[in-house]
Amino acid sequence: MFKFVKKLKDKLATTKNNFIGKIAEAVNLRGVVDEELLEQLEEILLQGDTGVEMTTKIIDQLRDEIRINKIKDTEVVQEIIKNIMTEELMSGYEENEEVFVMTDKKPYIILFIGVNGVGKTTTIGKLAKRFYDDGKSVLMVAGDTFRAAAVEQLAIWSDRAKVDIIKQAQGADPSAVVFDGIKSAIAKNKDVVMIDTAGRQHNRANLMKELEKIYRTIQKVSPEGPHEVFLVLDSTTGQNAVNQAQTFNGIVPLTGLVLTKLDGTAKGGIILNIKKVLNIPVKLIGVGEGIDDLQDFDAKEFVRAMFT
Numbered sequence: 692m693f694k695f696v697k698k699l700k701d702k703l704a705t706t707k708n709n710f711i712g713k714i715a716e717a718v719n720l721r722g723v724v725d726e727e728l729l730e731q732l733e734e735i736l737l738q739g740d741t742g743v744e745m746t747t748k749i750i751d752q753l754r755d756e757i758r759i760n761k762i763k764d765t766e767v768v769q770e771i772i773k774n775i776m777t778e779e780l781m782s783g784y785e786e787n788e789e790v791f792v793m794t795d796k797k798p799y800i801i802l803f804i805g806v807n808g809v810g811k812t813t814t815i816g817k818l819a820k821r822f823y824d825d826g827k828s829v830l831m832v833a834g835d836t837f838r839a840a841a842v843e844q845l846a847i848w849s850d851r852a853k854v855d856i857i858k859q860a861q862g863a864d865p866s867a868v869v870f871d872g873i874k875s876a877i878a879k880n881k882d883v884v885m886i887d888t889a890g891r892q893h894n895r896a897n898l899m900k901e902l903e904k905i906y907r908t909i910q911k912v913s914p915e916g917p918h919e920v921f922l923v924l925d926s927t928t929g930q931n932a933v934n935q936a937q938t939f940n941g942i943v944p945l946t947g948l949v950l951t952k953l954d955g956t957a958k959g960g961i962i963l964n965i966k967k968v969l970n971i972p973v974k975l976i977g978v979g980e981g982i983d984d985l986q987d988f989d990a991k992e993f994v995r996a997m998f999t
């Protein structure tokens with residue numbers, strides 16, 4: 692049986708066709724480089740969830756470069772946009788610094804949080820497989836004791852990825868599960884612990900309190916943990932994803948973002964928007980429902996994939 696690992700550009704087909712595709716279309720249709728074209732591009736960026744701040748920045752810079760270099764060729768305009776986007780996504784980081792790299796702290800504790808249905812559990816499953824393939828020993832902790840079938844869902848992923856799981860019955864205190872999980876990982880000398888949590892709306896105070904408690908529990912067992920707090924965001928939710936990130940970051944300090952469902956959105960601009968408003972690095976991107984559909988976020992590759 693053959694396994695097809697599609698290239699990022701194929702995975703991003705929807706995004707490409709609708710967001711960047713529209714830029715190309717506008718540029719080609721207009722045929723000349725003028726203020727009208729800039730306005731059209733601005734509109735497309737805004738509709739693609741790029742956000743007001745980032746859109747203004749891109750268009751202003753584009754206008755400057757067109758003026759300074761007396762650009763007349765519409766193809767060059769596309770090239771400039773591409774470069775500006777890449778630069779924006781990479782600004783503040785050394786090359787590849789934003790990529791997810793584990794330290795050799797053991798066990799390396801990763802907490803996954805986010806609102807309902809964004810892809811937390813799925814991302815843990817995909818990442819577990821990757822760690823397993825890298826020869827790392829992994830323990831999943833079923834910290835979502837709220838939703839019926841949540842424990843079972845994670846257990847299925849643990850089977851698929853061939854890694855261990857610590858779980859309790861539905862309704863158990865998630866902090867207690869987390870406490871036991873990390874203790875167990877230390878005892879078993881695991882390399883990585885990935886903690887699943889229940890989906891929670893960022894504006895629900897009691898749920899956010901519970902998250903704080905989970906965080907404190909981790910620190911009780913492992914004073915320097917968690918080593919990563921990944922907020923998982925559904926890229927199809929647009930501007931609301933930015934609000935979620937701001938609120939969650941105020942409760943527990945985020946170390947990175949996982950942007951899922953980039954295969955299903957026409958609005959890849961959200962990645963630029965988040966970078967501008969939050970400056971929390973996107974570490975991983977989800978590009979499908981399968982176990983291999985998780986990739987490191989690489990700004991250059993991402994922009995290139997969108998434009999080709």
Ligand SMILES: Nc1nc2c(ncn2[C@@H]2O[C@H](COP(=O)(O)OP(=O)(O)OP(=O)(O)O)[C@@H](O)[C@H]2O)c(=O)[nH]1
Pocket residue numbers: 805806807808809810811812813814835838841888889890891923951952953954955976977978979980984
């Ligand atoms: N197309 C696509 N679907 C995804 C991706 N990531 C997750 N999903 C789907 O999104 C749905 C929700 O995923 P879950 O992993 O259960 O999300 P969750 O955040 O754990 O949800 P709750 O535990 O209910 O809060 C599932 O149907 C996944 O298959 C992705 O990158 N692309």
Ligand SMILES: [Mg+2]
Pocket residue numbers: 811812813835841887888889890
């Ligand atoms: Mg889940």
